[in-house]
Amino acid sequence: MSQSQTSFVAPLRRMRRLRRSEPLRAMVRENHINLDDLIHCIFIEEGITEPVEIKTLPGISRFPESMLEAEIKELQQLGVRYIMPFGISHHKDANGSDTWNDDGLLARMIKTIKATAPEMIVIPDICFCEYTDHGHCGIIDAHHHVCNDVTVENLVKQAVCAAKAGADMLAPSAMMDGQIRAMRDGLDAAGYENVAILAHSAKFASAYYGPFREAVASELKGDRKGYQLDCADGRQALVDAMLDEQEGADILMVKPGLPYLDVLARLRDRTDLPLAAYHVGGEYAAVKFAAMAGAVDERAIVTENFIAFKRAGASVIVSYYTKQFAQWLAADKQA
Ligand SMILES: [Zn+2]
Numbered sequence: 093m094s095q096s097q098t099s100f101v102a103p104l105r106r107m108r109r110l111r112r113s114e115p116l117r118a119m120v121r122e123n124h125i126n127l128d129d130l131i132h133c134i135f136i137e138e139g140i141t142e143p144v145e146i147k148t149l150p151g152i153s154r155f156p157e158s159m160l161e162a163e164i165k166e167l168q169q170l171g172v173r174y175i176m177p178f179g180i181s182h183h184k185d186a187n188g189s190d191t192w193n194d195d196g197l198l199a200r201m202i203k204t205i206k207a208t209a210p211e212m213i214v215i216p217d218i219c220f221c222e223y224t225d226h227g228h229c230g231i232i233d234a235h236h237h238v239c240n241d242v243t244v245e246n247l248v249k250q251a252v253c254a255a256k257a258g259a260d261m262l263a264p265s266a267m268m269d270g271q272i273r274a275m276r277d278g279l280d281a282a283g284y285e286n287v288a289i290l291a292h293s294a295k296f297a298s299a300y301y302g303p304f305r306e307a308v309a310s311e312l313k314g315d316r317k318g319y320q321l322d323c324a325d326g327r328q329a330l331v332d333a334m335l336d337e338q339e340g341a342d343i344l345m346v347k348p349g350l351p352y353l354d355v356l357a358r359l360r361d362r363t364d365l366p367l368a369a370y371h372v373g374g375e376y377a378a379v380k381f382a383a384m385a386g387a388v389d390e391r392a393i394v395t396e397n398f399i400a401f402k403r404a405g406a407s408v409i410v411s412y413y414t415k416q417f418a419q420w421l422a423a424d425k426q427a
Contacts, residue, residue, distance in 0.1 A: 123402040125395060125409075127171045127421065131215060131368075132414035135307050136160055137180035138197050148303035149373055150380050152412050154180055160201065164208040170418035174213045176263060176410060177201045180308055181223045187231055188220030192249035194256065197223075202257035215290055216254050218247060218264040218275075227312030229266040229319065238319055244268050248278035255284035263345070265292035267319045267332075272339035290368060290408070291341035294329035294355055296321040300348040300374030307373060329355045330362060337363055343408060348372040350397060353404040360405025368408035369401045376412040391420055 110116050135154040137144065143153040155163055167175065179197040183190040190196040198216060205214050220243070221229045228236070230243025243266065251262055262279075264271055272291050279287050297320035305312065321329050329352075333344045344363060346356045347370035356369055379397070383390035394413050401409045411417075 123399050125398040125402060127173060127414075127418055129398070129402065129407065129409055130172070130414040130417060131174040131176050131408060131410040132167060132172050132418075133176045133178060133410060133412055134160075134163065135178050135180060136197070136201050137182075137309075138200075139182040146303065146307045148306045148377055149412060150377075150384065151416065152307070152376075154307065157197075157200065157204075160204050161208045164205050164212065167415060167418070168209045168212060170415065170422055172414060172418050173211075174215060174408075175205060176215045176217060177205065178217050178308060179222055184223055184225040184311070186225060187246060188223035188250075189246075191218075191220060191223050192246065192253040194253060196253070198250070199253055199257040202254060202259050206258040213260045214258065215261040215263050216259050218250055218254060218262045219266045220246070220250075221266075221310065221312065222308045225311060227310045229316065230268060236314060238268075240268050240270070240319075244271050244274045247271050248274050251275040252278055252282045252284065255279055255282065255287045259287060261288040261290050261342075263290045263292060265295060265347075267292065267295050267316075267321075269335075270339070272336045272341045276340035288342040289340065290343040290345060291333075291336040292347055292370070293333035293336040293341065293344040294321060294346045294352070294359070296323050296329070296348065296352060298323060298348050298351075298372070298374070300351065300372045303373035303377045323351075326355055326358065330358060333359050334362065337365055341365070343368050345370055345408075345410070346406075347410075348375060349401060349409070350375055353400060356401070356404040356406060366407040367405050368410060369404070369406040371397065371401070371409055371411040371413065373412065379413075 110120050136157055137154040138157050140156045143155050145153050181190055181197050191198050202214055219229050221227055228238050230238040232238055297317045343366045345368035346352050349369040349371040379393055382388045
């Protein structure tokens with residue numbers, strides 16, 4: 093039997109037609125990634141004079157406050173437009189009261205960034221875990237349970253303090269019930285109705301945060317399973333996110349990122365608000381250590397991960413890889 097006499101029927105639609113060459117693939121490409129999609133996270137520690145390398149996040153350091161201005165200038169030159177600062181406090185107490193002090197670390201970081209790069213959009217994390225001596229995301233009772241409503245009252249104070257310092261957008265991450273509505277009302281009442289809220293809407297209690305704990309010198313003993321989502325619960329994540337939409341959030345975020353793309357994609361079908369994904373420390377470390385071992389092509393895999401977020405429905409990606417990605421793009425331009 094000759095080749096032409098087989099039972100193979102030529103397909104009407106050949107998907108490979110548009111994959112034959114780079115120009116054809118580019119013509120029909122559904123998603124792209126550029127610096128407009130990326131928020132960079134930085135760790136700023138008060139009371140130190142030299143950067144401290146974070147061993148679990150190779151390439152990422154805690155910067156002394158005195159170096160913040162220089163780091164922001166460098167990021168600005170690289171084209172990074174969105175920044176999420178995390179503070180490492182040396183003024184921790186039971187309530188995290190430094191966060192609503194107008195001269196506290198949070199307020200100072202925001203003021204320094206805005207003074208250095210007024211066009212840079214500053215989106216501080218709004219929580220207490222880096223500012224409490226017990227490491228929880230709010231006020232705890234005698235049984236180490238975080239008290240929701242008093243914590244929310246303090247979150248409002250922190251939000252207003254951050255807005256007053258010049259924050260463009262706030263990223264509340266405490267996972268307290270009703271926090272978005274309370275913060276929205278508090279911001280509006282204080283005259284900050286144009287300060288937006290990027291809500292950590294579906295934040296899971298995740299082992300992927302491991303490196304972050306080292307990054308922020310977390311005091312936490314135990315876990316956050318009493319307020320963050322259980323990793324097994326996809327539908328509850330959607331309820332959490334839709335509540336944040338009703339409460340006035342401007343952007344809804346899923347965190348961590350890659351292990352929760354199903355939640356992101358399902359959320360994309362339910363809301364018309366912009367969505368964000370947080371590519372967390374453990375995700376960064378997994379790629380970085382694999383790249384250091386020569387197991388993967390770092391740039392290719394980071395790009396693929398970013399595109400995966402876009403494909404799943406995110407408009408915004410928060411990542412420790414943002415600066416590195418900007419450096420790759422800058423090197424392309426020079427080449
Ligand atoms: Zn927290």
